[in-house]
Amino acid sequence: MRHTLLVATLATTWLALPAEAGKFEIPNDQAIVISGRLDPGDDAQFLSSHSRLRRDGTIEVHLSSPGGSVLAAMKIADIVHRAGLAAQIPYRATCASACVLVFAAGVTRIADADLTIAVHSVGMPGQADADQKLIENGGTLAGDNPQGPRSA
Numbered sequence: 407m408r409h410t411l412l413v414a415t416l417a418t419t420w421l422a423l424p425a426e427a428g429k430f431e432i433p434n435d436q437a438i439v440i441s442g443r444l445d446p447g448d449d450a451q452f453l454s455s456h457s458r459l460r461r462d463g464t465i466e467v468h469l470s471s472p473g474g475s476v477l478a479a480m481k482i483a484d485i486v487h488r489a490g491l492a493a494q495i496p497y498r499a500t501c502a503s504a505c506v507l508v509f510a511a512g513v514t515r516i517a518d519a520d521l522t523i524a525v526h527s528v529g530m531p532g533q534a535d536a537d538q539k540l541i542e543n544g545g546t547l548a549g550d551n552p553q554g555p556r557s558a
Contacts, residue, residue: 435460438467440482444474444504449481456485466492467512473503483511495521 430451431439438455459465467486473479486493486508493512495501501509502524509515509523517523 430455432458436463436465438465439470440467440505440508441470443472444478444482444508446475446478448475448478449485452482453485456489456491464492464514465489466494466516467508468494468496468499469501469505469509470496470499471501471505471508473505476504476507479504479507483507487511487513492516494518495523497521500524 429440429442430448431441432455433439436459438452438459440452456465485491490513492514493509494516495509495518497518498520499518500522502522503526506523506525
């Protein structure tokens, strides 16, 4: 009985763990690795990582992310595109949802073998036209609330 309770407790705890936040690593002076979920504010962390890289040669952004914040991904994508960075999804990695925005922004895009790229439409419960509102309002659904987006 004690073992069953322990297993049930551990299983419940594991299921309740939050998604891993985005991590930005610099394995060498020509690459940034983005792994994990993209969260609001990650664009500032990405910009900080980018500022520490050498400016000569091609800089690559390696992606392995389930997606996350569309706004953060749009901001990172803008940095990637304006800086002329290459985007790569490494062997057996996944780039899903908002991550694909960053991948598409690369001036050169490299997709290694046996990877997953997953896209979907933006949606919110009760808002069938969320995609159009998102585009019209610059990546937020602020148009639905005259005072701007609500904080969570």
